[in-house]
Amino acid sequence: MQNFEFHNPTRVIFGVGQIASLAKHIPSNARVLMLFGGGSIKSNGTYDEVHAALAGLEHPVLEFAGIEPNPRYETLMKAVELIHRENVDFLLAVGGGSVVDGTKFVAAAAAYDGDAWDILKIGGKVVKAALPFGAVLTLPATGSEMNSASVISRAETQEKRAFMSPHVYPRFSVLDPAKTLTLPLRQVGNGVVDAFVHTTEQYLTYPANAPVQDRFAEGLLQTLLELGPQVLARPDDVEVRANIMWTATMALNGLIGVGVPQDWATHGIGHELTALFGLDHAQTLAIALPGVLQIRREAKRGKLLQYAERVWGLHAGKGSEDERIDAAIGNTRAFFEQMGVPTRLSGYGLGSEAIDAVVAALEAAGLTGLGERRDITPGDVRKALQLSL
């Protein structure tokens, strides 16, 4: 295990009905801006519940609507203007990972003296302060509700950039699984795939003698394998939703990643696919992961065999090492497909031209190496994606 620091100050308020307790967690004299996306929070009642919970604040709650999936810098800067104009001092994200990610950027940008694009261009280290904010989560997937990371897209330049800063941990996040019951199945499947790949990015690297982190990651993967089919079979089961929600939070709140190498090549490739072709984030991960695991089977052999055994029950008796690795990767692909997320470019009407574009974009961005050893080249990315044509 490597040395590490872990500090996650986000307060999680979990369970059906918890939105009603919101006001306890926001100063009563705060000037609150509520940020959200499209209309789903209005149709599923979340919008009204939040307003009812905050009715006792001294100042009326302002609103900023229209944060997109893959939230855009251009949109978010309008929220920053509103904040300055109205002297907003507390933000409340109501939505999924995109709204939370967007709110993190807004919180940092509103407190930043200079060109806010620096935060994404130079990185989170330029962030020295941020407005305080909380979140009401309606879509379990990204883990943004309990971490300090944010991914923002710039429409103008087709860039998708991430930043991290300890200043953008949510002060609190309300996780009410009943709010996820009305999600379209496509988003449910995406969320399961997203949480799954967040876990593998921190687990399928090389053995680092970190048994707790390994067991926790395996536990999250096993749980997703159990719950994924259940949520499709019983979409009204709020207990299943609750457990998926908690799994997705735990998959990317930093805990399973302490002291171990991390990969994130699949995300690096996926971000390009989204930026270029507008695919959902989880769709891009489902395309990229199987190929990445295949081309990295030697570097990842130890952990792939452990994954095969502990997550898929492919014990030593069940074929040669390579057969077990192939079966584990194949099972992973089949699980994503089962969740309604195609794992091949052809499933989205894309072909080899998409691979050329991704490779060109990575080269243009000056990629020198992805993965836990920073040695995955654009040529390797081409090979990985060719396995998912």
Place this chain on the structure above:
Amino acid sequence: MQNFEFHNPTRVIFGVGQIASLAKHIPSNARVLMLFGGGSIKSNGTYDEVHAALAGLEHPVLEFAGIEPNPRYETLMKAVELIHRENVDFLLAVGGGSVVDGTKFVAAAAAYDGDAWDILKIGGKVVKAALPFGAVLTLPATGSEMNSASVISRAETQEKRAFMSPHVYPRFSVLDPAKTLTLPLRQVGNGVVDAFVHTTEQYLTYPANAPVQDRFAEGLLQTLLELGPQVLARPDDVEVRANIMWTATMALNGLIGVGVPQDWATHGIGHELTALFGLDHAQTLAIALPGVLQIRREAKRGKLLQYAERVWGLHAGKGSEDERIDAAIGNTRAFFEQMGVPTRLSGYGLGSEAIDAVVAALEAAGLTGLGERRDITPGDVRKALQLSL
């Protein structure tokens, strides 16, 4: 899963050599009191390392030595006096769980207007503030370094009482596994047993449809089963020490207990055994747990079978349900013995008179029911302990 709130703001600074970074985490103008136990931190170098790391503070670091295992109210109140006399405004616990628990009480008592015994008699809800403090951990076991709980003994009345308060989370805890290399094997074994039982208290209850919490608990138990024999075989292996240290922290930082029923009967019984006969905390847990599981086998049947299967590999083919439960409990007892911790009263020179004394003490304390359903009576405790004569 039940609704829950989770908020753990402690910063963990983990790894060999991390004590050197201490000053980063303490205000440079703080008036620091370092609290510790006996001489072990002097003989193993920790004392000197801490002083070297804090040499740059504006004010000299004061010291309070002599916090006992099972820290005593009477001793700790002397530290409170010193704090008031010297205007101390930051505490640093250097030692094991007893020193950290003691420092939590001191931090709360120093900020409390009234009889500090209230904190233990009435409970942590009377605590409205506490001095800030950090910890340098030298003994992995209790999890106190990353939680808000503290157990204090009063010599005068032979009482052992616990309190919890959100004000007594350590601001930071430095976990350097190299500092644990010089522990006597008795304390190493105790630590493994303590972490194991912390986990079972939050896991071996009744099924609550909380798969992440279950998998995490099982992962900690599996890890302890793997590492326990390793630390005995290779006491100089700092990697094994590191993983035991992190396991013990994770076993009681609140995470595996969110949204699930909790038992703590074994601790309730154990505290009486320590208060009456001076046994080490882990020794009392090793005596009490097997009997508690036996007498509760019907109430805990579902989770005992899951424990048998997932932790001990006792699958459905390996005997009847009752045989598997017996084997899992027997294996647990054998593991504690393997770790050098006797699991029978006779191993400590005690007999049935000790059981009478524990039952009388529980009755005198007005016990109406222990366990996850608050229905374990003093008579049940007698039966449980008779199984460990």
